Structure formats: structure tokens, C-alpha cells
Amino acid sequence: MSLIKSLSQRDRVFDFMAPAESPVDVRHGPILYMEDVTVSFDGFKAINDLSLTVDDGELRCIIGPNGAGKTTMMDIITGKTRPDQGQVWFGTRHNLLTMNEPEIATLGIGRKFQKPTVFEALSVFENLELAMTADKRVLPTLFARLDGPARERIDEVLEMTGLAEQRRRPAGVLSHGQKQWLEIGMLLMQRPRLLLVDEPVAGMTEQEMERTAELLTGLAGKQSVVVVEHDMGFVRSIARKVTVLHQGSVLAEGSMDEVQNDPRVIEVYLGESEEAA
Numbered sequence: 401m402s403l404i405k406s407l408s409q410r411d412r413v414f415d416f417m418a419p420a421e422s423p424v425d426v427r428h429g430p431i432l433y434m435e436d437v438t439v440s441f442d443g444f445k446a447i448n449d450l451s452l453t454v455d456d457g458e459l460r461c462i463i464g465p466n467g468a469g470k471t472t473m474m475d476i477i478t479g480k481t482r483p484d485q486g487q488v489w490f491g492t493r494h495n496l497l498t499m500n501e502p503e504i505a506t507l508g509i510g511r512k513f514q515k516p517t518v519f520e521a522l523s524v525f526e527n528l529e530l531a532m533t534a535d536k537r538v539l540p541t542l543f544a545r546l547d548g549p550a551r552e553r554i555d556e557v558l559e560m561t562g563l564a565e566q567r568r569r570p571a572g573v574l575s576h577g578q579k580q581w582l583e584i585g586m587l588l589m590q591r592p593r594l595l596l597v598d599e600p601v602a603g604m605t606e607q608e609m610e611r612t613a614e615l616l617t618g619l620a621g622k623q624s625v626v627v628v629e630h631d632m633g634f635v636r637s638i639a640r641k642v643t644v645l646h647q648g649s650v651l652a653e654g655s656m657d658e659v660q661n662d663p664r665v666i667e668v669y670l671g672e673s674e675e676a677a
């Protein structure tokens with residue numbers, strides 16, 4: 401298309417006109433848009449014609465039996481796995497299939513894996529400090545050298561994660577739940593627009609689960625959060641909208657009550673428990 405012709409398209413927003421501080425365009429609603437995505441491993445379709453949208457600020461839970469494609473879906477969003485076909489957009493401006501993993505992370509998509517990977521010898525504060533820096537090999541600054549906004553952000557994140565009283569303790573002595581919150585906190589230091597969280601409550605006590613529910617629901621509205629979780633009690637406690645994946649596609653979507661009463665979902669989960677028996 402010629403430059404003149406493209407400039408005359410009044411409905412198009414050009415990159416140079418977009419505000420620099422808000423690179424993700426969510427004016428049309430979704431922050432994540434996946435359409436007809438398919439991924440095969442040796443001919444087996446782990447993701448099969450998957451279409452899914454997540455709205456800006458939404459907290460979405462993804463459930464589904466083992467092998468449904470949940471992890472693969474996260475891998476596609478973060479650029480770890482390339483689909484064979486389909487579209488994946490972050491807002492309306494960023495085609496994630498043209499970007500590599502570091503570029504996608506820089507754009508504001510953070511991922512929390514199931515196992516916590518905090519720096520055990522460093523304090524909670526230092527872990528958060530390190531999360532702000534690009535070069536993770538260097539602990540950058542002493543407390544005194546942090547600028548005001550950076551220190552404020554660490555304080556904010558310490559409050560959000562309930563770790564304010566632990567700030568000086570080495571991460572290695574924290575409980576499993578506290579380590580998980582610290583790692584979520586480390587992701588939050590970068591102010592991600594979309595946070596992908598994989599099985600956050602595996603191995604947690606009831607109390608830790610409650611605290612995690614508060615943390616994740618507290619993020620909604622400010623960040624978009626996608627939570628993959630097997631623990632149905634936990635999903636029920638945080639869920640607004642639930643997507644059920646099965647054989648690489650969306651089987652059902654709706655409130656927790658709607659999906660739990662959906663005969664297709666019941667059949668899939670009953671099938672799974674019979675296999676396990």
C-alpha cells in the first residue's frame with residue numbers, strides 16, 4: 401500500500417502517533433487475542449484451533465484435565481513455542497508471533513512458573529531490587545542509591561505480597577507460600593500488563609491459598625491475570641470467568657457454576673477420574 405493511501409486511512413492508528421507510555425492498544429477491549437491457533441508435536445495437535453480472548457484488567461482462570469494444552473498455550477503466548485497456524489495478538493498493535501521471548505517479556509507479559517525460583521541467599525528486598533534490573537548477574541545498588549520511585553515500587557510490592565515484615569530476611573528461609581508471593585512480586589516490579597501464573601497454590605497450606613487468592617484478585621483491574629490451576633476450590637474462590645480447555649480447544653467458558661454444570665465438562669472430568677482410578 402502506498403504511504404499516501406495508508407495515511408489517508410482515518411481508522412488506522414500509526415505507531416508514531418501512539419502515546420509512548422502506553423504501547424499496548426486495548427481500546428477495543430482484549431489485551432490478549434488468540435484465534436484458530438494450532439500446534440502439533442510429531443503430528444499430535446496439542447493445541448487445536450484454539451480461540452480465546454482475555455480482556456484488559458481481567459482475571460481469567462484456565463482449567464482442564466492433564467494434557468489439555470494449558471502449558472502449551474502459555475508457551476505460545478510467551479513465544480517459547482511457535483504455533484503452526486493462527487493469530488496471537490497483544491492488544492491490537494502487537495503481533496506476538498513476530499516477536500521472540502525477550503521482546504514479548506519486555507512488552508509486559510510476565511510468567512510465573514509453578515516452582516519458585518527466587519535467589520535464596522539474597523534478602524526479599526534484594527530479590528525485588530534485582531527484578532528491576534535488566535542484567536540479572538549484577539546486584540545493582542545499595543538501598544541508599546535507589547531512587548525514590550524505585551524504592552516506592554518495592555514498598556508497594558512488599559505490601560501487595562504481604563512480605564513487608566520479611567523484607568530483610570533471606571529468601572531461602574521463607575515458607576513455600578512466601579517464596580511464591582515473592583516471585584509474583586518480582587514479576588510485578590516490572591509492572592507487567594499481563595501476568596501468566598501456572599498452578600500458584602500447588603503445595604500451599606489453606607491459609608497460604610487464601611492469601612494467594614487475595615493477592616491475585618487484588619491485581620485484577622490493574623493487571624490482566626491468567627491463572628492455570630488444578631485446585632477447583634481455589635479456582636472457585638477467585639474465578640470470575642473460567643475457560644475449560646480440552647484436547648487443545650476451548651470446551652466451555654463462563655462462570656464457575658456454569659462450567660461445572662456443563663455436561664461436556666462433567667464428562668471430561670469424570671473420564672479423567674475414572675482413568676486415575
Ligand SMILES: Nc1ncnc2c1ncn2[C@@H]1O[C@H](COP(=O)(O)OP(=O)(O)OP(=O)(O)O)[C@@H](O)[C@H]1O
Nearest residue numbers: 441442445446464465466467468469470471472473
Ligand atoms: N514438546 C512436546 N513434545 C511432544 N508433545 C508435547 C510437547 N509439549 C506438550 N506435549 C503434549 O501436548 C499435550 C498438551 O500438553 P500440555 O503440557 O500443554 O498440557 P497441560 O494442560 O498443561 O497438562 P497438565 O495439566 O498435565 O500440565 C500433551 O499430550 C503433551 O504430552
